[in-house]
Amino acid sequence: MGSLSGLLDGFANALSPMNLLWALFGTTLGTFIGVLPGLGPALTIALLLPLTFQVDPAAAFIVFGGIYFGSQFGGSTTSILINTPGESASIVIALEGNQMARRGRGGPALATAAIGSFVAGTIGVLCLSLLAPVVVRVALAFAPADYFALMVLSFVTVAAVLGNSLLRGLASLGLGLLLGLVGVDLQSGQPRFTFGSLDLLDGIDVIIVVVGLFAVGETLHLAARHRSTREEITPVEGSLWMTAQDWARSWKAWIRGAFIGFPLGAMPAGGAEIPTFLSYFVEKKLSKHPEEFGRGAIEGVAGPEAANNAAGAGVFVPLLTLGIPTSATAAVMLSAFQSYGINPGPQLLTSHADLVWTLIASLYIGNVMLLVLNLPLVGLWVQILRVPTPYLYGGILLFATVGTYGISRSVFDLVLLYAVGLAGFFMRRYAFPTSPVIIGMILGPLAEQQFRRAMTMSQGDLSVFLTRPISLTLLVLAVIALSAPPLLAYRRHRRALASA
Amino acid sequence: MLDRRSFLAATAGLAAATAGLGLPAAAKPFGSVSLFIPGAPGGGWDITGRVIDEVLKKNGLVRSSRITNVGGAGGTIGLPQFINQYDGDPNALFIAGAIMVGAIITNKTPVNLGLLKPVARLTGEYQVLVVPAASPVKTLAEFMALLKQDPKAVTWAGGAPGGTDHIFACLIAKAAGVPLSGLSYVAFTGGGGEAMASLLGNQVSAGISGYGEFAEQIKAGNLRALAISAPSRVASIEIPTLVEQGVDVTISNWRGVFGAPNLREAETAALIELATAMVQTQDWKQQLATRGWSDQFLPGAAFAAYLEQDVAATRSVLADLGLAK
Amino acid sequence: MSALSLGRAQLVAVSAAIAALGGGAVLVALTIPPDAAGAVVGARSFPVAVGLVLLSCGLLLLLEAWRTPWECEATDPEAPPLDLVPLAILAAGMLVNVLLIKAAGFIVASTLMFAFTARAFGARRLWLSLLIGFVLAFATYYGFARMLDLRIGGGLIEDLF
Structure with a gap:
C-alpha cells in the first residue's frame, strides 16, 4: 500500500492552518470565476502561476485545486439558479437543476450538487491514488476507432436530452453539427462554411453558442412574455435543505456519476461533457421517477454534477502518470511543476513522489473546503432569485458580454452571440430543445476526426469498428441503449395487459 | 479534448492582480505580454511558448503575461484568429515555425505569416522517428524493410498535413521507394497529448515529432528512437542520424516569434529588443541545452529574409512530394 | 381557430427554413475540394451528411407542420400574442x-x-x-x-x- 502511505504523507505536507486559508482563498476565487460565463479555471490558475515563485508547492497546489473545483461548482450554481451555464459541461446540470429552482427547490438542487461534487471528488482522489496506473493503461488502449464508437454511444444517449420530439431534437442536433463544422478542418486544413470570412476561419466558439442560446435566448424569451404572463419564480418553497427522499434519490446517482466521470476524464480525448451526458442518460433510465425528468428530477442534477467533478480529477491521471497534459488546466499545472524545477514526464511519480502526493492531497483539501464553504452559502446563493427581473437579466447580458467580448475583443463575436441568442429565442418559441445544439457542436468535430483517423489507419476498412473489442463493446452498448427502452416498454405494456 | 478555441489560459503576475489594478495598461512597454500559441497544450509550440513565458517572467523582462492556445491544422486556425483579434496590439507575441509554413502552403490558407511582423527566429530542432516500446521494430533498417514490404500497414502519428512531421514522413517513404499516395499518415493536428497517447498506447506503428516533445518518454524507455533528422550526430542526444544509417534524409524545424499585424516600426523594434534580451539570459541558454534545441537566434529583418527563403524552399519540397502545386 | 392557422403557417415557415438550411449546407459542402493528401475519408463527407440530415429533418417537419402542427407557444391558443x-x-x-x-x-x-x-x-x-x-x-x-x-x-x- 505504498500509495496510501504516500497519500498520508501528502496530507501531512499539505495540512496546515496557513494552507487552509489558502484553500479558502482558492475556492472562493474559483467559485466567483465559475459564476461568470466563459471564464474557466485554466485562466485563473495561470494568472496565479507566479505564486509558485513565492510559496511552497503545497500552498500553490492547494490554491489551484481550490480554484479548479470551485469554478466547476460556480458554473453549476448559475446553471441551476438562472439557467445560464457558462461552460459546455454544465448544460446538462441546467436541464433539471433549473427546473428544480423554478419550483422553489433551488436549495436542494445546490445542495445535491455540492455534496455530489464532494463525493465524486473523494472517489476521484482515491481512484487517482490507487488506480491511476491501471486507468491510464485502459485510457491508452483507446484507438481512434474506439473513440468513434464512444461518440456513437454518446450520440445515442443524447436522445435522453432530445425532449419530447425526436424529429425536432434531431434538427437541433443537426444545427449543432453544422455549427461545429464551420472553420478550418482540423484534419486537412481546408476552410469549410467560412464564406471567405476571416472571422469564421477559426470556427465558432462553443462558449458563444452556450451563452447565446441559454443566457441571451432566455432573456429574449422572457422579455417577450413578461407583460402578459406573470411567471412567478418561487425562490424557496419548503425546506432549503435536502429531504430524506432527496438523499435517497441522490446518493446512488453521485456514486454512479463519479464512476462514469473518472475514467472518461482520464482519456486523452475525453473531456467533461461526454460523462455528464452519459450520467444524465443513465439516471433517466434507472430512475423510479422517469416522468419527473424535464420537470426537476434531483438525480438529473446529482449524477451529472458528480460526473463533471470526477472527470476533473480524472484529467490528472495522464498528467501524473505520463506527464501528458490533456486539458488547458492540466497544461497550466504542468507549468507549475516546472516552476519548482521539475520536468514532468513519465518518471514524475517515481522521482518526485512527495510532490505528486502533495498535489493529490491538495486537490482533496480544495474539495473539502468547497463543501464547507458552499453548503452554508446555499441559502445566500438562492437569494439571487430575489433580484428584481429587470436587473437580473440586465446583469446576465452584461456578464455574457464579459465572457465573450472580454476573451476575444471581437465585435464579430458579440454580434454572433446576439444572433445565436435570437436563434435560441425562436427555438424556445417553436419548442426545439437547445442542448442538442451544444452536444452536436462538441461531439461532431470529435466524431469526425476520430472516424477519419480510424479510416486512415485501417485503409478504409469499416470492419475495424467490429473487430476491436473496445469498439465492439461500446457499439453493443449503444444498440442496447437504443433498443432496451422500447423493449422494456413493450414488456411493461404486455404485463399490464395480462394483469388487466 | 481538442476544440478550436477552448484552450485558453492566461498568466499574469500576482503583483499585477493585487497591486497593479489602478495602473494604466500602457505605463511600461512590457507590463503585460500576450503569448499566442497556435498549438495544443503539450505540443512543440506550446512548450516553446511556455519556456519563453517562464524565462521572461523569471528575469523580470515582463511583469505579467497571458497565454492563449488555439490548436489545429498546423497553426492555420490560430493564425487567422491572431490576425483578427490582435491587430495592432504592440504587446502580443505569436509563436510560429516551419510547420506552419508548410501547412499554409498545403492548405492554401487565405492568410500567411507575411502579414505578421517577424520578431526573431529562436530555436532549431531536429525531427525524431520513434516506435512504441512494444514494437517489434528495433532499428531503422528494420523499419525501412517493413515499410517496403507493406507501406499501408505502417501507420504514422504526426502533426498537421504539410507540416515538418508530414514532410519528414514523406521523405523517409520516398527514400524507401514507396509510393506516397499509400502512406497511412494519421494527423494529430496541433500536436500534444493525443499524438503521444496514441504512441504510448501502441495504436500506431511509428511517430514523428521534434526531439523535445519525445525526450522525456525516450529517456523513460516508453518510446524507442530509431533516428534523428540531423546531418551529423548532435551532442547530448544519443540517437543515430538517418544519414549514418544509410538513409539520406535531413530536415530541421525552426521556431520563432512574430508581432501583430500593422505594428509601428518602434513597436516592432521594442519586441525585437525584448527577444534579444531574452536569448541572452542564462535561463534561456539552460533551457536550450536541456531541451536539445539549437540556438538559431535571428532577429528582425534577417529573420524576414530567412522566412522568404524558407517559404520558397518548403514550397518546392512540397511540390516535389506532390503535396502542393 | 385563426390562432392555430397562424401558428401552423409559422411552423411551416420554420420547417421550410430548416430544410433550406440543410439544402444550402449540402450545396456549399459540395464545393469543398476533396483532399489532396490521399486521406481515405476527406473533408467533404461529413458536411454533406450533416446537410442531408438537416434537409430531411426539415422536410419531415414540414409534413408534420402541415398535417398536425406540434404544440408550442406559437400554436397554443391560450398563449398571448408575441409582445x-x-x-x-x-x-x-x-x-x-x-x-x-x-x-x-x-x-x-x-x-x-x-x-x-x-x-x-x-x-x-x-x-x-x-x-x-x-x-x-x-x-x-x-x-x-x-x-x-x-x-x-x-x-x-x-x-x-
Missing part, C-alpha cells in the same frame, strides 16, 4: 452595446445595454437602472476584467484609472 415592444427595446440595447463597445469602452456600452434591458423588463426609473448598471459594469471591469487581465480593451472610463 414585440420589449424585444425591440432589448435589441436596441444590444445594438448600442455592439456599436459602442469598441469606441466608448465596455463600461459605457454595457451600462447603456443594462438600462435598455431593465427597461424592456419594465423598470421605470431610468436613473436607477443606469446607476446599477454602471456600478455593476465598473465592478466587473475592475474586479474581474483587470484582475484577470481579460482583453476587454480600454474606453472612456477605463482609461481614466
